[in-house]
Amino acid sequence: GLLSSQRLNLLERKDTVSRPPMFCSGCPHRPVFDILKKMKVTVMGDIGCYSMSVLPAFEASHTMISMGATVGITKGMNKVMRMSGDEKPLVSVIGDGTFFHSGMTGFANLLHQADGSDNMTFIVLQNGTTAMTGGQGNGSSGKYDVNDDMNIDIKSMMNTMGIENVQYVDQFDYKLFRDTLKQEVKNKGISVIIATRPCALKFKIKEPNYYVDPKICIGCRSCVNTNCPPIRMKSYTGIDKLKSSIDPNMCVGCSVCSQVCPVGAIKQSQRGGQKEWI
Known part of the structure; x- marks a missing residue:
């Protein structure tokens, strides 16, 4: 049959951070x-x-x-x-x-x-x-x-x-x-x-991930400014200042962030063993 009534739930609008298109993780x-x-x-x-x-x-x-x-x-x-x-x-x-x-x-x-x-x-x-x-x-x-x-x-x-x-x-x-x-x-x-570097997505290139040591990181955002999707600023327990962080599930180990870090705070895990600084 016919619907005698219709009930609609209005969803509350939530603002989100706009994000333009960007290069993939590990893009050369x-x-x-x-x-x-x-x-x-x-x-x-x-x-x-x-x-x-x-x-x-x-x-x-x-x-x-x-x-x-x-x-x-x-x-x-x-x-x-x-x-x-x-x-x-x-x-x-x-x-x-x-x-x-x-x-x-x-x-x-x-x-x-x-x-x-x-x-x-x-x-x-x-x-x-x-x-x-x-x-x-x-x-x-x-x-x-x-x-x-x-x-x-x-x-x-x-x-x-x-x-x-x-x-x-x-x-x-x-x-x-x-x-x-x-x-x-x-x-x-x-x-x-x-x-000379090949497309990371096309050729499925993935090396051991990189991670940030927040005790060394100075929060300068040099790595964040490379605009790589896995990198963001975050709070660490016991540390007042925001420090950078790398999502191990997204990182493909291209090493660019590590090379631009002025203090050597970004390190490569051993065969993917170090997922993130705990």
Whole structure:
């Protein structure tokens, strides 16, 4: 039958903390954009997971137009800046999936009308997958997956185009990547850094988790500012000040938080045995 009455329970509205989209735990893009944000350089972004770098809390990329556009935008902005006497360097970021999809033509054109005063640094995020649209393979996925028959060497391709200053750098070696990038933005000309770490989600990468020793932690939030999902501030018994904490169930052991900690308060567990500081 027919309902003679209807009873509705009104739920009380509860405010929640807003959270923008963010990189996964252990995402290899995280250290790259953490470093770029701290360097305060002008960064041309592109389409992919790394598009989220335009959003809070990174806000490290300053353009995001269309797939593969970063290379041409960087060259055009570089030309206008040099004509106006602006000598500031430009950094461009592009993923390997976008590189093979529509970025190669832009790189092939870079040396056309090149000038000695150019200062362009390009970062290719070679994570071995087209992650944002479902984890499809791309032209260099075979570097990380033996079952993938596509393994084009991006450095060799760049060299063939005539771009000579190309190097592979592991972005999970935070200091090495930072120092390399700082040096390249000082150099005139065209330089390319290929960041080599694979997608943690696609390739299911998980190392022993990291944890925080609150007796050493000074609460500076350097680790929190890397915007990794497992990291938060919390209260510990017997300690008045908030200290950082890492959720062991979410941590995949990438080590970035440990490397940015100024006092060595973040340590890696032994084979996942240390879940959290008790």
